[in-house]
Amino acid sequence: MQIKNFIVDKSLKELTQHRTMVFPIACYETTINQNKNGYIPLHWHDEFQFVLVMKGEAIFQINEEKLTVQEGEGLFINSGSLHMARDEVQSGCTYICLNVVPRFILSQELYTTFVTPYIQATNIPFLHLLPSELWGANILGSILKINQLIKQHSPYYEIDICVILSLMWKNLIRNGFKLEYEQAELSKSHRMKQMLNWIHLHYAEKILLEDIARAGHLSRSECCRYFKRMLKITPLNYVNDYRIQKSLILLQQPESNVTEVGYRVGFNSTSYFIDRFRKSMNMTPFAYKKALL
Missing domain, CATH: 1.10.10.60 (Homeodomain-like)
Structure with missing residues (x-):
């Protein structure tokens, strides 16, 4: 599903419904220049966002930082971070966007220890996911797999996705990022x-x-x-x-x-x-x- 019109409230929080109460994730493919603005406008949301660029390249801005994300690369965008995206070289950039409610990443018993500190950290508004790094390649592969599972809608695919999300998060946090709280x-x-x-x-x-x-x-x-x-x-x-x-x-x-x-x-x-x-x-x-x- 292509979201062509990002609806935001007065604080720029995105109002697009990314999930249902039963399964609090959404995964869709976005072609930047097909948005009605010609780009993805500035917005934020409570969900974690994982991005995998499938074609072309995009300039992402997250809070005050800009970076180019090329085909095969991706991003982790933290909960609450302002972000936008442009296809400045008209590359026909298309990416998979996976939005996940943070509380769905891990069980309630593990959430406080292994998820909350990363949401609250002020030095991780985003992470650049690179296929040349093992942990990044694992996460990028998981985004692709989840997208395929949702399309196939096979029996018990929801359980498969839960398992993959847990492994994605383990790959993200096991690399020793030093968390800061300023x-x-x-x-x-x-x-x-x-x-x-x-x-x-x-x-x-x-x-x-x-x-x-x-x-x-x-x-x-x-x-x-x-x-x-x-x-x-x-x-x-x-x-x-x-x-x-x-x-x-x-x-x-x-x-x-x-x-x-x-x-x-x-x-x-x-x-x-x-x-x-x-x-x-x-x-x-x-x-x-x-x-x-």
Whole structure:
């Protein structure tokens, strides 16, 4: 299943239902440029995410770090980490995405000892999984196997997946990563989410840099440093990019009007809306709307 529209709440937490109550995992294949934004927008979720790139390469950003993940490589993205992905070289990047509720990784008796410390660690927002390293190759192979089991739907496949998940986690934690717990890192993540939450509540209104900084209890200059360090973008450019994302949903409505949509998402000039839209989507909102017909 390809998820083409990432639905997030006002704090950027992804709302897409990845699981059922019976079997709290989801595994699907994603082609980045088929997303309605042309990329996977910034979001986070409580689930662990395991990624295996099947074709091409992608630039992933996790919190404030960026890295290129090539065909055959993968990622472990920790619970609560902000992340996004782009196919910047138009390689047709497709990857398997495995999302797992942390409490499903191990039994309740083992969870506190072997899972909780890794969720709480501030130095492991992600791990780069490389086939050249035995532990990484084992995890990458397990992602592929789980994807196959879900497709085949063989008898007792759920039990097979539970066994594989336990072995995946053992491979991940047995390599001696030194866990760190820095209050400053926890505070930085909390403040960033406070500012993003405020933007997503007020994006349709006039927004000043002072407003965003106040939401994070920061000065204007420190607010800019947070955004540039963590998201590689200025606060107000982030606001405009988020407004463009919201406009895509409105433009899909048959009765929508480009001028009206621009004003509804917070642009006070139609020409400025069109200009920002073109820079973000490589087409005008008129062309985007026409392509939907």
